[in-house]
Amino acid sequence: MADGRQEADELFDRILLADERFRGEGYQEGFERGTARGLQNGRRHGASHGAKLSSEISFYHGFAVTWRSLLEGNADDRSRKRLKALEALLNLIQRSPLEDPQSVKLQEDMEKLRAKFRQVCSMLNVSTDFKEYIKTAEGTSF
Amino acid sequence: MKEALAEVQRISAHPDSRCWFVSWSPNGALLASCGGDKAIRIWGREGDLWVCKTVLQDGHQRTVRKVAWSPCGNYLASASFDATTCIWKKKNDDFESLTVLEGHENEVKCVAWAPSGNLLATCSRDKSVWVWEVDEDEEYECVTVLNSHTQDVKHVAWHPTKELLASASYDNNICIYKEDDDDWECQATLQGHTSTVWSLCFDAAGERMASCSDDRTVKIWKEYPSDSGQGVFLVDSDLSWKCVCTLSGYHGRTVYDVAWCQLTGALATASGDDAVRVFKEDVTASPDEPVFSLVAQVTRAHNQDVNCVSWNPKEAGLLASCSDNGEIAIWRFKEED
Amino acid sequence: MMSWLKSASFGGEDVFDENADELHLQSKEWTSNMKKRIKDGYVDGVSAGEEASLQVGFNQGFREGAAQTVAVGRLKGIVSAVWCWCQIQHPEKPVPAGVIDLLQLVTQHEEGIIDGIRKALENPPPSVSDVSESMEDLEVKQPGLGCGGTGCEDTDCCRSEQKMDLESSHHQHNLSSEPSGFPSRSHEGLDLLVRRCMDLVSELGLPQELIHHIEELRNS
Secondary structure, eight states, X not given: OHHHHHHHHHHHHHHHHHHHHHHHHHHHHHHHHHHHHHHHHHHHHHHHHHHHHHHHHHHHHXXXXXXXXXXXXXXXXXXXHHHHHHHHHHHHHHHOOTTOTTOTHHHHXXXXXXXXXXXXXXXXXXXXXXXXXXXXXXXXXX | OOOEEEEEEEEEOSTTSOEEEXXXXXXXXXXXXXETTSOEEEEEEETTEEEXXXXXXXXXXXXXXXXXXXXXSSEEEEEETTSOEEEEEEETTEEEEEEEEOOOSSOEXXXXXXXXXXXXXXXXXXXXXXXXXXXXXXXXXEEEEEOOXXXXXXXXXXXXXXXXXXXXXXXXXXXXXXXXXXXXXXXXXXXXXXXXXXXXXXXXXXXEEEEEETTSOEEEEEEEETTSSSOOSOSSSSEEEEEEEEEOSSOSSOEEEEEXXXXXXXXXXXXTTSOEEEEEEOTTSOTTSOOEEEEEEXXXXXXXXXXXXXXXXXXXXXEEEEETTSEEEEEEXXXXX | OHHHHHHHHHTTSOOOGGGHHHHHHHHHHHHHHHHHHHHHHHHHHHHHHHHXXXXXXXXXXXXXXXXXXXXXXXXXXHHHHHHHHHHHHOTTSOOOHHHHHHHHHHHHHHHHHHHHHHHHHHSOOTTSOOHHHHHTTOOOOOOOOTTTTSOXXXXXXXXXXXXXXXHHHHHHXXXXXXXXXXXXXXXXXXXXXXXXXXXXXXXXXXXXXHHHHHHTTTTO
16 A cells, blocks of 8 residues: 555656646747847847847948038137037947947937937038938937 | 015007917016017016017027016026027117027027126927026027936026026926036936926025925025935035925915015915915924025916016016016015014 | 556557557547647747836837937928028028928938838738647657656657747747848938038038037048
8 A cells, every 4th residue: 555655646746847847848949049049039139129239330430420520720700619419429420329228328428419410510500401401310319 | 465566557568379488688677578479578667667668579490488688687598489589779768679599499488697697508309408698799509408307408507606507397397507527517406396396496505495396395405515414315516406395275276387586585486276386484393494484475476377586686676577478567565563 | 638548558558459449539639639738838938028027129129210210300390490480580581402302301211111010010021920830740649658758759749849849949949049030221321412502512511510419420
């Protein structure tokens, strides 16, 4: 009787074990599939966001570099102030943490960058219809 | 109550429209008002009465929300829902449009001159605060765009002596800005109001600030050096502001404006419950726990929302208020001696 | 549970004929229960795996996507600034057609890149299959309890285990060997626009330094 019970217990354990093992095998398989899927989905969403944000920042860069070239050499007060603002904008662009999309400062830095760009536009007397044109770049958010 | 608010005059200033704001010139001789009729009116005293001296029209395409006098009194700035800020120059008894500041994406809600007169701040529904610099040639150039608020910015006010700027927003917060290392930075974000902060002002010394809100309260904030151990709102700043007093239970609706008299220290409020109220500070209370009590009120100061209150800077106790019904009212606050 | 116990206790032992049918039924039930176990585990595994990898994928994609718009974004900024400059320098004259055309082309090129990335987002490649589809690959045939997970010869449970191993390594292979996965716009197109921009800037007599900046965008 005692032997019978022991046998039954053993069997029971083996069944539980099998139960766990099959579940575990399914889990492992699923985990790998899920990982692959998560990587793919994340990657695609990330790519879309990265492309838009980089396009915006790169736009500011090209814009600032061009204006710096155009104004350099002008010694008047106004040009000096404009050049200073352009340098400040380029500094912010250099510091923008595009390498780390998880950076908590990304949003904050982008706001600073957009603010500086607006200031630069105002200082350069960039016409309103032009701003309308670049609206798409300016309005990019994530 | 020993104190009282006596009506001096009532003017239909912006008929069939809202009167949004009134502002006394630095010498107290002129009062500028603005409204939904896109106009700015300048009022001067003739005998015992205030009369319209001039009307500035054609400057704006939409509502003029606020007006501000330069510290020298020779310029007037107007902020409009048409997204621009106009600078007007006084010429004899008239004003001419000097320049138009563009840059905000939409409605400009407020404009304020720094005490030096060299800087001007504007704020907008576009969530940004701009600081403009004025040069000798009367040219205005934007020196910074600040995006510290997450919503519509309702009001900006300068510290009376330092180049320190405060802004109030629909995001329930107050931001304090300072020029730091050649650029302007938000130095502190003051949290405490539970709804839109509509206005704020400093006391004469600049040690305290009063703010008013849609949460029906007025809060008094005091400046503390951050190492004083008095409770700090933001680290990484050399000073901070702590709420030392909240006036609640007095206002039945939104408090739209608060004005601290630079001469007497009396605090006036404008509210959506149509009332104008005056509070006085208990001089015996600790400066860290100030006590303000209601000393005068006119419950039906106007028959619609009161949008603004303003103390005359030279004549103690002379108060102007304006309302959604287009009226301006002039009051005299009398204290028993 | 009792029926599994019975079937399990008879597994690999002599069985009376009259029990055969019942045993067959029990065996079928066992199989279906184990299938269910695998499926439950699989579903949990998928969501856990997805959750664990989503951010990693996002970060990777973010950098990849960002890299694709740097050159075209800068070029757009440059042409836009030139556009402004022309307008401010000569408010009486219209902006030269060459500047307007180029700005339009650069904008279109950039939109093409971003659209390409967005399209890839909308139509994920077939390598990512859904649960029900892949569940067909998972087969549990026999109740073979014998191995208990510790190296038996060729019972079905271990075979299915092997099969899963194969599959998962296949997936991993798929993932790592897959090229960028996003249609990248031809560098040729951008180089052409860069060259046009350089020509335009020299034509307008703008500073040499600016031409150097534009040149840097070639083959980048």
